Amino acid sequence: MAGPGNSRGFQGVFTPLRYWLLLPSWLVVGFFMVAPVLIMLVYSFLTKEFRGGVIWEFTLAAYDQFFLDRGLFGDEPPKIEWTYIGIFWRSVWQAGLATVLCLLIGFPTAYYIATRPPATRNIWVFLVTIPYWVNLLIRTVSMKFLIRDNGPINEWLLSAGLIAEPIHLINTPVAVQLGLFYSYLPFMVLPIYAAIERFDFSLCEAAADLYAGRWFALWHIIIPNVRPGIVAGCILVFIPSLGAFLAPDLLGGAKNFMIGSLIEEQFKGTAGNWPFGAAASMILLSVVLVVLFFNARNRATQTSGAGH
């Protein structure tokens, strides 16, 4: 109910103060978000220096190394190098699977929490977030301890007579998946919870009143209306899973290398290759940007259809 004069007050009056007040935000975004990406972009085109670091000489060597195999001495005709693409593919696959699992477990969880009485909802949300007050490294190491061959889970299953031999999980893709799923589940639960909490359940009553069954209402009334929360949750799980290196390193071992670990290796100690690490990061970033671009376009067509 703001009068016309009211809304003009903020929009129309020019004030230089406005720009000064925005300056800190611009500086933070510029220095800590844009600049690092630009530095990475530049480094990915520089020549590698053997003790780590770079020589300021333009080359495509890092990208070449990622995609092409020119033999041991670099003099053979180029073939496609599958090693890194394979690692990349494994990362995408693992991150995708983690996203699907988080969605399958996270959606019912979020739905349950959002449909509790308002007084108890915050307790449930708190319970979901409690583990995240502990450092991710410590949680991942604890997970390793829990699932190792002579860890408590295997010991218990053995002593209960449910299994004859310990289930071997450490250094398998399953362990990596478990780690990713566990690490990022709340990032799925919270946005979906927020969306369902805002959802108007009288729409479900209207659907039931008009002869729709419960499953139909879930798929055609609830899910379309909470889709922004689901998409946000998927992005928040997929992107960090894609670049994760703690879970693959600690739970997966050398055989289950993911792109995050590959990048991490390039910057560790003197064995690294900074331009190569930077190039791998840029490739990862491009994939993420493509995902975000499609999401943004999808959302744009949806909202223009809805006429907001």
Added chain:
Amino acid sequence: MNQTAIDIAGVTKFYGSGPDAVRALHDIHFQIQHNEFFTLLGPSGCGKTTLLRIIGGFEDISEGTLRLFGEDIQNLPPNRRPVNTVFQHYALFPHMSIRDNVGFGLKMQGRPPEEIRRRSDQMLELVRLSEYAGRRPSQLSGGQKQRVALARALAPEPKVLLLDEPLSALDLKLRQSMRHELKQIREELGITFIFVTHDQEEALIMSDRIAVMSHGALQQVGTPEEIYNHPLNRFVADFIGETNLVEVQVREISDSGATVAFAGHTLACSVNENQAHEPGEIAHMSIRPEHIGITPGEEKGDALRATVLRKIFLGTDIHVACSLPTGEELVARVQSTAAGVAALSPGDGVTLDIDPHRIVLLGD
């Protein structure tokens, strides 16, 4: 034609259980005829919406039975009851076009696409929104959303339509035109409407019959005229329209009515059927302001004399509040054109004339 659409017998509803249980409805009995515009009227919290939700299937019954055209439906979920609801806040599906909203129920009934399309368009025509078929609910005004909600609920041809305060979110002008429109649509389609409202004026204008509720209990069921002219008790008399509720002492009871003592005068009045009063008893009486006549100047004899306290101009009518010598206050409503009324000012003496056929002795 005189078929019973809804039969509610001994319906009681508790929320919660054990000693903390809250009783929302208490032993409700009534029947709604087919093709009737039936209104559940009462202040907020009286249980009218709970009763409507019970008929729709959104709440279950603690005790009692609910029949729809003779069939016991209390164990059917909402999606299997041949009744549709117009929700208070419309509950239109925001992600669907207006046409898809209206066609939703038909689609769920498994009707063929061309029939869905035809009937949705027909319904949109009925509520005069054909040109909005392709839009989304967010692009419509409140009144338009209201009509879409109505079209959506009517499309599957329900036997009974439930309306939960559908006009309360609209502004006055729109509300008045929608009252008219709703009544017209119901007459056109010939189905039973059950309408929930807290607005007694709305109830009087629209309904064939009204059930007045208070504190989870039924107070009176009847036509608007019966409810207005023969309220059974103080609550109904006070809630419907304006009235003067006064305390009287019963003198005599006869077949045709009663005589009571009021402010030192003896008045004849009517008594509702099935209502027992005894001589000597203190009871309440309802006198509608429009049933009190005012003559300027104090007449001699047996007439009821009073002094003007204040005067409120209402347009065609004037409210005159008067105080009787015994201290009671009565409000009279007279036409502004009535002789001498316009010239009255506080402190003037007047003579009141109460129409004995129009005053009712009330039960508690």
